[in-house]
Amino acid sequence: MRPSVQIKGIREGLLVTLGEGYWPDVQTALLEEIAQKADFFKGARLILDVENHILNAATLGKLRDLLSDHHLSLWAVLSHSPTTQQTAQTLGLATRIHQPRPEEAAPALPSEFEGSEALLLRRTLRSGSRVEHSGHVTVIGDVNPGAEIIAGGDVVVWGRLRGLVHAGADGDPEAVVCALDLSPTQLRIAGQIAIAPAPRSQPRPEMARLRDGQVVAEPWSLPGQE
Amino acid sequence: MSARRTSSNSSNPAGGGKVITITSGKGGVGKTTATANIGAALAAEGYKVCCIDGDIGLRNLDVVMGLENRIVYDLVDVIEGRCKLRQAMIRDKRLPELYLIPAAQTRDKSAISPSDMVRLCDELRAEVDYIIVDSPAGIERGFRNAIAPADEVVIITNPEVSAVRDADRIIGLVEAEQKGPAKLVLNRLNASMVKRGDMLAPEDVLELLAIQLIGLVPEDENVIVSSNSGSPIVLDEKSRAGQAFRNVAKRLTGQEVPFISMDADDGFLSRLGKMMGRGG
Numbered sequence: 001m002r003p004s005v006q007i008k009g010i011r012e013g014l015l016v017t018l019g020e021g022y023w024p025d026v027q028t029a030l031l032e033e034i035a036q037k038a039d040f041f042k043g044a045r046l047i048l049d050v051e052n053h054i055l056n057a058a059t060l061g062k063l064r065d066l067l068s069d070h071h072l073s074l075w076a077v078l079s080h081s082p083t084t085q086q087t088a089q090t091l092g093l094a095t096r097i098h099q100p101r102p103e104e105a106a107p108a109l110p111s112e113f114e115g116s117e118a119l120l121l122r123r124t125l126r127s128g129s130r131v132e133h134s135g136h137v138t139v140i141g142d143v144n145p146g147a148e149i150i151a152g153g154d155v156v157v158w159g160r161l162r163g164l165v166h167a168g169a170d171g172d173p174e175a176v177v178c179a180l181d182l183s184p185t186q187l188r189i190a191g192q193i194a195i196a197p198a199p200r201s202q203p204r205p206e207m208a209r210l211r212d213g214q215v216v217a218e219p220w221s222l223p224g225q226e
Numbered sequence: 227m228s229a230r231r232t233s234s235n236s237s238n239p240a241g242g243g244k245v246i247t248i249t250s251g252k253g254g255v256g257k258t259t260a261t262a263n264i265g266a267a268l269a270a271e272g273y274k275v276c277c278i279d280g281d282i283g284l285r286n287l288d289v290v291m292g293l294e295n296r297i298v299y300d301l302v303d304v305i306e307g308r309c310k311l312r313q314a315m316i317r318d319k320r321l322p323e324l325y326l327i328p329a330a331q332t333r334d335k336s337a338i339s340p341s342d343m344v345r346l347c348d349e350l351r352a353e354v355d356y357i358i359v360d361s362p363a364g365i366e367r368g369f370r371n372a373i374a375p376a377d378e379v380v381i382i383t384n385p386e387v388s389a390v391r392d393a394d395r396i397i398g399l400v401e402a403e404q405k406g407p408a409k410l411v412l413n414r415l416n417a418s419m420v421k422r423g424d425m426l427a428p429e430d431v432l433e434l435l436a437i438q439l440i441g442l443v444p445e446d447e448n449v450i451v452s453s454n455s456g457s458p459i460v461l462d463e464k465s466r467a468g469q470a471f472r473n474v475a476k477r478l479t480g481q482e483v484p485f486i487s488m489d490a491d492d493g494f495l496s497r498l499g500k501m502m503g504r505g506g
Contacts, residue, residue, distance in 0.1 A: 124436065126394045126395060126397055126398035126401075127391050127392070127394040127395040127398065128394075128395040128398055128399070129398055142434075142436075144394050144434060145391055145394075145434075146391050146394065146395060162434075
């Protein structure tokens with residue numbers, strides 16, 4: 001069976017993924033593919049994903065030269081094999097194509113607190129605006145009827161909450177919704193949906209959470225002052 | 227009718243006349259009535275004013291202004307180059323400083339683009355002091371055409387939950403287009419219904435929308451009569467709605483005008499005064 005050669009255009013160039021097989025056959029399959037689609041490949045920058053193939057410097061260097069005969073520049077070689085990665089680095093080829101992850105580039109600021117990501121919005125959300133965030137959402141302003149907040153975590157509104165809010169949208173039953181005036185059109189926590197009671201004349205800060213599978217609202221106050 | 231072309235207009239970014247777009251989101255709240263009346267009130271103050279009907283395909287500003295039978299060319303004719311700008315400007319019967327550019331009735335909103343409106347209004351700025359654009363209902367092409375040339379946006383709403391909801395949406399869109407902050411006119415207020423608690427009070431509307439109020443217009447049967455007869459209510463000295471629209475026009479020119487009393491509910495006015503003072 002002919003080894004597989006998959007080609008995909010990505011931002012950095014053409015990503016060519018080579019399947020398993022005896023390396024000389026794989027190389028032949030690649031070169032045949034290039035010869036067949038000469039117009040498509042012409043002048044391209046190649047990123048080869050060789051997966052588990054273990055390649056030494058001579059083999060990889062030969063392939064690079066063969067590619068340059070076809071006017072192709074080999075820019076990067078991706079592999080699961082540390083040997084192949086080292087070979088590629090020796091030849092001056094890149095071994096990964098995406099930006100390193102932020103936590104690798106810059107260590108997080110030292111903090112004694114374990115936290116999770118929150119989005120801070122310092123404006124009023126008007127009808128028709130929709131905010132989706134995988135972490136928590138904090139709003140300094142009002143959430144008007146017709147506005148929607150969908151959060152993976154908690155939702156805190158320092159203002160009037162009158163729109164639709166879904167906290168714990170990924171299914172977290174521990175999520176809470178707090179607001180200075182908790183009068184949402186509809187409130188959802190995890191899989192539970194609740195409709196707020198009729199608005200009160202004297203609103204007070206409240207926190208909604210799940211208790212025994214029901215959405216309940218409790219006064220939102222300093223601990224010990226309830 | 228003293229000519230009062232003050233220097234207050236010279237601060238416009240594009241120079242010349244100022245473009246004010248009247249919009250609402252919801253239909254039937256009084257955009258066209260407000261356009262005709264604000265335009266007429268400004269013209270009566272001595273400004274040169276041109277109203278533009280942005281509701282292509284559903285024109286009716288010409289009917290409300292009583293100029294339907296004088297239409298020769300329309301907005302689309304100007305934009306497509308079939309006539310000169312001045313040929314499409316219909317002079318009002320009563321106010322010589324008031325003009326109307328009517329919408330085309332046989333076309334639709336896609337006949338013009340937002341940049342067409344900007345070009346047309348830029349040309350008009352040299353001719354007049356105020357350009358009042360009547361926006362169609364909705365948030366689609368027609369609305370974007372109307373909003374594109376605006377220096378200032380006036381949102382009309384009624385004290386009804388659905389109208390206020392749409393106004394809120396529109397305010398957000400206007401902010402997104404960087405045409406904000408919009409100003410608010412609350413139209414068709416029925417003071418006795420508010421008193422009975424059967425209608426949203428102006429405070430409720432302002433609390434939600436949180437933009438500057440420049441007009442409280444009482445419900446008035448004579449507005450319908452004047453629309454049907456094509457004679458703006460602001461020309462009726464005795465009408466309270468007419469007085470309210472005259473005040474809106476004055477506030478748009480930068481004059482400070484106290485709000486007229488709605489019924490005898492002075493408590494509301496003092497509360498409103500506090501709200502306005504706080505909101506700035």
